[in-house]
Amino acid sequence: MSEGQSLHGLALRSLLPLAFILSIWVWMGTSMHAALDILLVTFIVSFVLTIGWASMCSWWFCLSRRAAVNVPLALSLVLGIGVLIATIVFDEGWESLQLNSAVAIILRSTLQILTMAVSLAFILALVLSDVGPNAEEE
Amino acid sequence: MGLLAAQPGAFDLFWLPLAATAIGTMILTTRNPRQAKLTAGAIVLIGLGFIALSPLTLPDSPSSAFGQLLLLLVGPLSLVLLALWIKLEDRGDVFGKRFIMSMQMMASLWLVMLWVSQPEFGGTGNYFWELWWSTTLLISALFLFIAANFEQRNASLLYIALGVALIFGFSLIEISAQQAEGFRDSTVEAVAILFGSLLGIGSAIVCWFVIVQRLHPDESEFPLAEQLSDDERRELKAKLAADLDWIAGKGGEVDE
Numbered sequence: 001m002s003e004g005q006s007l008h009g010l011a012l013r014s015l016l017p018l019a020f021i022l023s024i025w026v027w028m029g030t031s032m033h034a035a036l037d038i039l040l041v042t043f044i045v046s047f048v049l050t051i052g053w054a055s056m057c058s059w060w061f062c063l064s065r066r067a068a069v070n071v072p073l074a075l076s077l078v079l080g081i082g083v084l085i086a087t088i089v090f091d092e093g094w095e096s097l098q099l100n101s102a103v104a105i106i107l108r109s110t111l112q113i114l115t116m117a118v119s120l121a122f123i124l125a126l127v128l129s130d131v132g133p134n135a136e137e138e
Numbered sequence: 139m140g141l142l143a144a145q146p147g148a149f150d151l152f153w154l155p156l157a158a159t160a161i162g163t164m165i166l167t168t169r170n171p172r173q174a175k176l177t178a179g180a181i182v183l184i185g186l187g188f189i190a191l192s193p194l195t196l197p198d199s200p201s202s203a204f205g206q207l208l209l210l211l212v213g214p215l216s217l218v219l220l221a222l223w224i225k226l227e228d229r230g231d232v233f234g235k236r237f238i239m240s241m242q243m244m245a246s247l248w249l250v251m252l253w254v255s256q257p258e259f260g261g262t263g264n265y266f267w268e269l270w271w272s273t274t275l276l277i278s279a280l281f282l283f284i285a286a287n288f289e290q291r292n293a294s295l296l297y298i299a300l301g302v303a304l305i306f307g308f309s310l311i312e313i314s315a316q317q318a319e320g321f322r323d324s325t326v327e328a329v330a331i332l333f334g335s336l337l338g339i340g341s342a343i344v345c346w347f348v349i350v351q352r353l354h355p356d357e358s359e360f361p362l363a364e365q366l367s368d369d370e371r372r373e374l375k376a377k378l379a380a381d382l383d384w385i386a387g388k389g390g391e392v393d394e
Contacts, residue, residue: 128226
């Protein structure tokens with residue numbers, strides 16, 4: 001990347017080929033209606049899961065190392081609000097997702113996020129174990 | 139308690155092990171005594187074992203499709219982690235770099251064979267396998283698109299072409315038109331999940347950071363600091379410095 005190229009420019013150039021492919025698929029008839037719903041659901045669930053992870057870590061530090069209790073309490077409060085919002089938003093079910101209850105939507109979205117995490121871990125392990133194109137026997 | 143007292147169901151054989159795996163991972167990835175990390179590692183392995191065996195223990199549960207995905211990936215993931223371990227432990231001179239590359243090739247070939255065999259769960263295609271396959275190709279293509287920005291012109295075009303070929307190519311060479319359409323739908327879903335997750339995790343991290351920054355000023359003053367003598371103050375500083383050195387040097391046991 002040459003000097004003067006910003007992060008926004010990098011992101012735009014990196015996503016342009018993907019946008020090109022998706023636009024061809026839309027022209028071929030692939031439906032994008034459910035994508036926005038999935039994006040919104042995944043945003044809410046991943047927010048709740050991350051805050052849940054953070055509060056779990058904070059409580060562990062509080063209980064095992066006598067750290068201050070104000071941070072885990074605050075994180076638990078945010079987690080509770082997040083779960084409440086998720087339950088209210090998902091309560092009636094989403095027709096595009098073919099799921100009828102908030103619990104089903106949250107659990108399925110959790111497994112989707114974990115599937116993506118497994119995929120990312122596999123690729124990172126493959127990239128990090130790469131020895132390069134000029135590998136020779138010593 | 140009613141959930142635990144009844145015949146084991148999805149909660150006992152899938153979701154509880156998943157929660158235990160998450161707690162074990164949290165202990166493994168944070169600074170803890172070695173004994174706690176060993177216990178956490180065992181919990182993670184047992185939890186993953188329960189999840190991977192869920193297609194056999196809970197054949198009617200939709201969540202067991204995720205367990206089948208983990209079971210399918212045990213082989214390729216073991217090969218890749220073996221190659222990674224050899225490289226990280228710097229044992230390339232013992233095993234040879236070609237051994238590492240052959241592990242990677244075998245893992246990739248294994249995945250292609252799985253893709254050809256089209257794993258099924260409950261009489262239909264395994265949803266999580268299809269999502270995993272689409273997500274892997276998508277993330278690989280995005281890595282190539284990002285790397286293209288740091289290469290010279292010809293190499294940059296090659297990277298972009300390879301990334302496009304990964305996604306576009308597989309959407310054309312699926313065995314049937316129905317599977318090709320399914321791959322496109324799965325990839326669109328993977329794009330939505332990827333960007334939704336990035337936004338959600340990013341927002342949560344910002345929220346976490348703001349909470350910690352807001353609350354930490356309350357802890358900045360030590361109420362007994364003025365009552366320490368000079369010797370006690372020096373000893374306290376030495377202990378704090380040793381603590382920081384331990385963190386920096388990733389030193390061994392935590393003193394109880």
